[in-house]
Amino acid sequence: MSEHVPIEPTILYFGTPVVLLSTENDDGSANLAPISSAWALGYTIVLGLGADGQSAYNLARRPDIVINVPGPHLWKQIESLAGVTGRFPVPESKPAGMRYEPDKFAVSGFTSQESVVVNPPRVAECGLQFEARVAPARLGVTGDFLIVQAQVLKVHADAAVVIAGTNYVEPAAWSPLIYNFRHYFGLGPELGHTYRSQTPR
Template sequence: MDTAPLSALPAAQAATHLTVEPSILYFGTPVVLLSTENGDGSFNLAPMSSAWALGQTVVLGLGGDGQTAHNLAARPELVINLPTADQWPAVERLAPLTGRDPVPATKAEGCRFEPDKFGAAGLTAEPSHLVRPPRVAECPLQLEARAARVRPDVTGEFVIVEAAVRRVHADARIVVPGTDHIDPGAWAPLLYSFRHYFGLGPELGHSYRTRTPRGPAGPAV
């Protein structure tokens, strides 16, 4: 029997809760591609989905055994590339790859070493302005940054990175003309929810703090 989406259920039906123990808590977070520098001067590219921004700082959660965590501990420069929803196949091509050789035992079964992550994903490396790792040319939003703090999380399995953003590059098509504002109606980020990929649905409304309120004619400039 088909299950109706939660938003379509009467309030009384939607109020029943179960106590569950999910193996993961990716309840809906943006996907980013992190480019970092390897010890030999080559570059690594890795997908991840534990990222959030506070002001000009982006906080990242990484597996402690991954190449990205090792790179940032020694070489703090990175680029935080944000793909669009329709770029999920490229992200998934990266998912079973690692820049670590040999492959760490903590990696999922089927994971393999790949030195050319950009090529394997079908993506293009584009020079950055202020950091050594390249940007992903196909990503419409690219944040050049430097890891200001890298530390283990409370479990010891993961690494928490606080990255200070130094420069933002945005595709002109997602910028409100004549401003520095990203147009939320034009920007379509890729989201990761319980290991499934999603895009955004139609806009429901906006915060009272927005600088780009949208009306019938589009965002105000």
């Protein structure tokens, strides 16, 4: 049996997907922000956001959002957004050295793609894109982050990861970018599937 030891890590990102949030700024332009706290239940996606970031500011005023899910090959473009914020002036709570950048698409090299039912654009390079609308956010227990519920209205998937003629994503063809204790990973080979899987085999 393994030995366990008590530790006090600074973060608890034990392996969560990275998503890119597209929201609409006051002037109609788009903000693009990577986050690593997202999970889905049915057609609801729950997001954890910094309370003083531009995404939180935008969503308090305009509830439309696109949740873009990148693959592992996009990690460098995601990381290019780590040191910038769309919030001006830069909040004091942000890490030292973070700078204001109004055009996140230009900084990252991602391509803006028009959405169908919401105003913020999709990220063309992301294999899965969820157009959604959020309910009013709630402060987390520590007060420095928000818990946001987004109701997905439309799903877009790269045809290369869809089982032809179905509405199913082929798990063997799709891999999300994973944030594991502040390091980027992809998925390994499939180990098996749950009895609830409906994917054609």
